Amino acid sequence: MTVALTEQALLEHYVKKILAAPVYELAVRTPLQAAPALSEALGNRILLKREDLQPTFSFKIRGAYNKLVHLTAEQRTRGVITASAGNHAQGVALAARELGISASIVMPVTTPELKVLGVRNRGAEALLHGESFPFALAYALDLAERTGREFVSPFDDPDVIAGQGTVAMEILRQHPGRLDAIFVPVGGGGLIAGIAAYVKYLRPDVRIIGVESQHSACLQAALLAGERVTLPEVGTFADGVAVAQIGAHGLDICRFCVDEVMTVTNDQLCAAIKDIYDDTRSITEPSGALAVAGIKQYVARTGVRGETLVAIDSGANINFDSLRHVAERAALGVEDCVS
Numbered sequence: 524m525t526v527a528l529t530e531q532a533l534l535e536h537y538v539k540k541i542l543a544a545p546v547y548e549l550a551v552r553t554p555l556q557a558a559p560a561l562s563e564a565l566g567n568r569i570l571l572k573r574e575d576l577q578p579t580f581s582f583k584i585r586g587a588y589n590k591l592v593h594l595t596a597e598q599r600t601r602g603v604i605t606a607s608a609g610n611h612a613q614g615v616a617l618a619a620r621e622l623g624i625s626a627s628i629v630m631p632v633t634t635p636e637l638k639v640l641g642v643r644n645r646g647a648e649a650l651l652h653g654e655s656f657p658f659a660l661a662y663a664l665d666l667a668e669r670t671g672r673e674f675v676s677p678f679d680d681p682d683v684i685a686g687q688g689t690v691a692m693e694i695l696r697q698h699p700g701r702l703d704a705i706f707v708p709v710g711g712g713g714l715i716a717g718i719a720a721y722v723k724y725l726r727p728d729v730r731i732i733g734v735e736s737q738h739s740a741c742l743q744a745a746l747l748a749g750e751r752v753t754l755p756e757v758g759t760f761a762d763g764v765a766v767a768q769i770g771a772h773g774l775d776i777c778r779f780c781v782d783e784v785m786t787v788t789n790d791q792l793c794a795a796i797k798d799i800y801d802d803t804r805s806i807t808e809p810s811g812a813l814a815v816a817g818i819k820q821y822v823a824r825t826g827v828r829g830e831t832l833v834a835i836d837s838g839a840n841i842n843f844d845s846l847r848h849v850a851e852r853a854a855l856g857v858e859d860c861v862s
């Protein structure tokens with residue numbers, strides 16, 4: 524009983540922060556769009572939340588702006604530093620420029636050039652360091668300590684989580700009717716934490732289902748272990764979610780707000796990129812297609828029909844060169860999914 528009250532208080536705290544987040548000074552309200560071909564194929568009504576249409580082509584701008592706008596005048600003067608596989612970096616760079624804050628961003632050397640340029644073109648400093656996100660993160664934390672710049676976590680921060688939670692606020696307003704489940708891609712857990720907190724407070728009947736790459740399933744590992752674990756290895760095909768350890772703030776929410784966490788393969792992601800293309804004529808990045816891949820696997824496994832299922836289409840930052848690989852693998856992913 525005491526625990527339940529504490530949990531309710533935590534959700535209320537986040538709902539208030541989400542409602543007060545001034546993200547629309549930079550982010551846009553994205554469409555919640557029907558996916559007719561997918562809906563027909565799956566026998567369920569599939570809606571896509573088009574976060575790939577944000578100014579930086581991913582939802583990260585929401586959390587980054589909400590974090591920076593809450594810094595004190597002194598913190599703003601000292602500047603910010605962050606580590607990111609790319610999309611958070613662009614969010615921070617754009618938010619920092621908007622607010623006149625100097626920003627340094629550490630990115631793994633494997634980051635697609637498109638995302639590195641996205642940072643530099645927005646006036647921030649991009650430092651390439653480490654093979655994957657965990658190494659970039661360690662370096663950025665060290666630099667923050669030495670330079671006195673404020674570290675801006677891509678996911679493990681209440682202001683970031685609240686910014687991402689505005690996605691859920693829009694979904695519930697855009698779709699007040701029947702809603703069975705929201706499928707959310709998971710990297711470090713900021714997005715799913717914000718969405719889950721808002722939805723479970725207002726519409727607890729709506730299922731929240733996390734979808735992870737099988738090569739970076741750090742939320743599933745943490746929920747199984749009952750604590751945060753660090754994955755020994757992380758695959759980077761879905762570079763937007765290549766995170767080895769779920770955030771502590773996010774896990775606090777996810778452990779009682781997330782109904783299920785599933786994993787999908789890279790080939791399933793490629794197939795989902797094609798599905799999204801077929802319905803929208805837009806290209807998503809691998810992480811951006813996680814939720815659609817998750818819905819397909821979920822429907823195949825459970826056999827549900829006639830439900831209304833939302834997928835967060837979270838980002839579109841993919842190098843043009845990678846599309847050949849995606850197109851080649853897409854056919855294989857289709858086979859994966861049917862089984």
Ligand SMILES: *Cc1c(COP(=O)(O)O)cnc(C)c1O
Pocket residue numbers: 581583610611677678687708709710711712713714715763764808810811837838839
């Ligand atoms: C960051 C990101 C995610 C995952 O968000 P987390 O808050 O790290 O869980 C999913 N998709 C894209 C495109 C992203 O950039």
